[in-house]
Amino acid sequence: MKEIFHSVSLIEERCIGCTKCLMNCPVEAIRIKNGKAVIYNEKCIDCGECIRVCPYGAHVSKGNSLNDTEGYKIKVLIPSVTLYPQFGQEINPEEINKALLSLGFDEVFDITFACDVKAEILKKEITKVEKPAISTLCPSIIRLIEKDFPSLNDHIVKMLTPIEISAALIREKYCKMGYKENEIGIFFLTPCPSWITKIKELKYNEKIGFDGAIAISEVYPKLLKVLNKTSNKTYRKISKTGLLWSFSGGQSQAIGIDNFLAVDGIKNVIKLFNDVEKGKIKDVDYIEAYACTRGCLGGLFLIENPFNAERIAKKIIANGEFSYNVELHDEFQSKFAREDILKVNLKFADDFESAVKMIKNMNKIINMLPGTDCGLCGSPSCRAFAEDVVKGLANLNDCKFIKNGGE
């Protein structure tokens, strides 16, 4: 059994139990217990919505700091493609990469190469799965599927994301050069908590093996300081097609597909997946899905407004003349294949009979509740409360509005 990690956590002293996160969590993973928010690990998908809505800064997600990169013989940084449109339209990606290098890394890997590789792989792979093919680089969406939509498994393209492909390529390269595993430090510069979690999980994967994730917001001020006075050492150009991967809809453009849906925002994704599951979305070839508004440019750790960042990204793309034009090798397919999605079981009990009993009981309780979803009991809805009660996670008398004669 794979262990479930999370990067979103609560600073208890800051939480006043206001119910904002309770009511806004898209997967009902939060409860208020004794006046403080509690995140249920098996439900949380690390989308970071609670961090966005908390007025008191009580929900946080902590990545690595630059100090954590000390102690490796070789330090490689993989910047997310979302980094490049964060500095206005005057600053070239090459300048940004140079600036990153000056923060103490031996190599700044060009993730747009991995994006171009992935695009080539996808062109072939999406024809092999059930239509509509679903491909996502968003770990929150993967977790959502594992938990609530495991039956979509046959639609999912099981290939690594550009981020993982980058790490695999870097590890392979430096291992070949004679470095030992533990001498190579690979760090992802992330736009979101979702990837902090994912990278913790990948620490134990020997093929990919990340050593940490640093939030873009963490290095942003340092980058601003060095951006203009970096050396005039030239740095190679990034790929314009790779940069397409930063916003919702860009992937499809990179693959050259026009019969696609690009859906962003976790609630919209849930709605669409519900429709796919019912067989309602028939004539679509491809779906790209993101937890954040407008895709990864809406990531929590980014500075620029996502809509403006998208405009800037499109400018950089329009002015760019370079693409890797990757040639597809058959070995890519096996090398960058991903294991099956984990199917999280939502069952109430291990044996069928007990599950039936609990559900009957839950339905009885639902009928006793007012159905107003007031949240005062500490659960996000009357239904969720009834579920909590039968699971022994809440007390029936936590609800002050039980209907008369409910018993």
Next chain:
Amino acid sequence: MQELLSVKYDVESGDFIRGGEASSSIKKLLQQLGIKADIIKRICVACYEAEMNIVIHSYGGYIEAKIFNNKVEIIAKDRGPGIENIDLAMKEGYSTAPEYAREMGFGGGMGLPNMKKSCDEFYIDSKMGEYTEVRMVVYF
């Protein structure tokens, strides 16, 4: 075999907005029971088609899911107008769906055939002017 649990949802004629909610609720129930994902998928597709047929073709009705130890039974029953020729209705591509429903992507005439394909047992019965009843069984 004894019925362990049942849930029932009203389905209204012409309600394209809420149409599909019964299927979603039944899916959730099956997940809570620990039914395997591929089986849930089959039930979900069949149940949704039956539900939408009530919305599109009938005066309204209900969807009921009965849980047994080894199977689930889905019953979709409405209050008419009934199906005149069931053999014809079961043909792939046959549809009398109105234009507005076709524009919304319904009315491909594949609903009933797909329901039959998705289930282990499929029964349909109808009386003109009275009802149409579809009963589908999937074994766990």
